[in-house]
Amino acid sequence: MKNYLRLTAIFTNEARITGEHGHYYPAALKVINQALKKIDNDDNRFVALTMKTGVLLSQHEFQKALDLGKTALKLNRYNAHIYGALVDAYVELGDYDNAVLMADQMVHIRPDLRSYARISYLREIHGDVKGAKKAMQLAVDAGVPTLEQTAWTRLNLGKLYQNYGDLQKAENEYNKILAFREDYPFAIAALAGIEMEKENFKNAEALLHQATAIIPEVSFYEQLAVLYQKTNREKDFNKIIPTIFEMLKDDELHGHNVDLQYASIYFNLLKNYDKALESCQKEYAKRPQNIDVNRMLAQIYFAKSDYQKAAQHAKVAARTGSVHPELIDVKALLAER
Numbered sequence: 001m002k003n004y005l006r007l008t009a010i011f012t013n014e015a016r017i018t019g020e021h022g023h024y025y026p027a028a029l030k031v032i033n034q035a036l037k038k039i040d041n042d043d044n045r046f047v048a049l050t051m052k053t054g055v056l057l058s059q060h061e062f063q064k065a066l067d068l069g070k071t072a073l074k075l076n077r078y079n080a081h082i083y084g085a086l087v088d089a090y091v092e093l094g095d096y097d098n099a100v101l102m103a104d105q106m107v108h109i110r111p112d113l114r115s116y117a118r119i120s121y122l123r124e125i126h127g128d129v130k131g132a133k134k135a136m137q138l139a140v141d142a143g144v145p146t147l148e149q150t151a152w153t154r155l156n157l158g159k160l161y162q163n164y165g166d167l168q169k170a171e172n173e174y175n176k177i178l179a180f181r182e183d184y185p186f187a188i189a190a191l192a193g194i195e196m197e198k199e200n201f202k203n204a205e206a207l208l209h210q211a212t213a214i215i216p217e218v219s220f221y222e223q224l225a226v227l228y229q230k231t232n233r234e235k236d237f238n239k240i241i242p243t244i245f246e247m248l249k250d251d252e253l254h255g256h257n258v259d260l261q262y263a264s265i266y267f268n269l270l271k272n273y274d275k276a277l278e279s280c281q282k283e284y285a286k287r288p289q290n291i292d293v294n295r296m297l298a299q300i301y302f303a304k305s306d307y308q309k310a311a312q313h314a315k316v317a318a319r320t321g322s323v324h325p326e327l328i329d330v331k332a333l334l335a336e337r
Contacts, residue, residue: 001044004035008051015058017148019185019215022254028055029255046075046082053085060257062092062287080110087118094289096125096320113143117153124160125291127321133160145180155186163325167194185214192223201231218247218261225269241269259283263296273303291317291327298330307337 008031015024032052039045049072056065066089072082083106090099103122107115116139124132136157143150158173171194177187192207204227211220221244228237244265248258259282266276277300283293294317301310311334317327 001035001039004031004038005044005047005051008032008035008048008055012051012055012058013148016152017215019217021058021256022250025055025059025256026254042075046072046079049075050079050082050085053082053089057085057088057092059255060092060260061255062089065089066093078109080106080112080115083109084114084118087122091121091125092290093287094291094293096122111142113139113149113153116142117156120156120160125320125322127323129160129164129323133157136160148181148184151177151181151184151187155190158187158190162190162194162197167197170194183214185211185217185220188214189217189220189223196223196227196230201227216247218244218251221247222265222269229269241265257283257286259286260293260296263300267296267300267303271303273300276300277304289316291320291322295322295324295327295330298334299326302330302333307334310334 008028011024011028011031015021015028018024029052032048032055035048036045036052039048049068053065053069053072056062056068065085069082069086069089073086076082083102086102087099087106090096090102100122103115103118107119109115116135120132120135120139123129123135136153139153140150140157143153154173154177158170158177161167161173162170171191174187174190174194177184178191181187188207189211192204192211195201195204195207205224208220208224208227211217212224221240225237225240225244228234228240248261248265252258259279263276263280263283266272266279277297280293280296280300284297287293294313298310298314298317301307301313310330314327314330314334317324318331
C-alpha cells in the first residue's frame with residue numbers, strides 16, 4: 001500500500017516540477033484509485049483520500065475536491081494537510097467564511113509554510129494586502145530555502161509585491177529564489193514579467209525562452225503572446241496562439257478544467273469578448289460566488305458595454321473587501337458611466 005501512496009506523491013510532484021500536467025495528474029489519479037480499492041484501514045484510507053483531494057484541486061475540480069476532502073476529514077480531524085486542502089476548495093468555490101474556519105484549524109494544528117501561505121491568500125482576498133505580505137513572509141521564513149515549496153512560496157510573495165506596485169521588491173524576491181534554485185522556471189518567467197513592465201522587451205523575451213526551455217508551462221507562452229502584442233510582432237503572435245490552445249486542449253483532454261484560462265486568453269489576448277463570455281459563464285456555473293470569476297465577468301461585460309451586468313458581478317467580486325488592481329480598475333470605469 002505504501003508503494004501506491006509513494007508513487008502518487010511522486011507523480012504529483014513531477015507534475016509541478018515538469019509542467020506535464022496532462023501526463024502526471026491522470027497517472028496519479030489512476031494509482032490512487034487502485035490504492036483505494038485495496039485499502040483495508042482508515043489510516044491509509046485517510047492518506048489516500050487526502051492525496052486524491054489534492055490532485056482534484058490541481059485539476060480545478062473544486063466541488064469534487066471539497067466533497068472528497070469532507071469525507072477524509074471524518075477519518076482524521078487532527079491533520080493539517082486535509083484542512084489545507086479544504087481551505088483551497090472553499091476559496092475556489094467562493095465560500096470564504098468556511099475557508100477562514102479551515103485555515104484557523106490548520107494553523108492551530110501546524111503553524112508552518114503551508115498554513116501561513118493560506119492565511120496570506122485569505123488576507124489578500126479580504127483586502128488586507130499588508131497582512132498578506134507579512135503572512136507570506138512568515139511562510140517563506142518557515143521553509144527550507146533550497147526546497148521547491150519554499151521557492152513557490154517566495155514566488156507568491158514576489159507576486160504580492162508586483163501586483164500591488166512594488167516592482168523592486170518583487171524583483172528582489174525572484175532573484176532570491178534563483179540564488180538557491182538557478183533554473184526555477186517560474187522565477188525566471190516572473191522576472192520576465194518585471195522586464196516587460198519596464199518595457200525591456202528584449203530581456204523579457206530572452207528570459208521567457210529560457211523558462212520555456214525548462215518546462216512547457218502554458219502561462220509562459222501566454223506571456224510571450226503578450227510580449228509579441230506589445231512589440232507589434234503580429235506574425236509571431238499568430239504563430240504562438242495555436243500553440244497555447246493546443247496545450248490547453250491537451251490539459252482539458254486529461255481532465256483539467258481550463259475554462260477560466262480560455263476566458264482570459266479570449267479576453268486579454270484575442271479581444272473576442274463573446275468567446276470570453278462563453279468560457280467564463282461555464283466557470284461561473286460551477287462556482288458563482290468566486291470573486292476571481294466574477295471579476296473576470298465584470299471586465300467582460302464592461303467590454304461588451306453591458307454595464308448593468310458588469311456592475312452586478314463587480315459587486316460580488318468586491319464583497320470580501322478585495323482591492324485587486326483589476327477590480328479597482330473596473331469599478332473606476334463603472335463609476336464614470
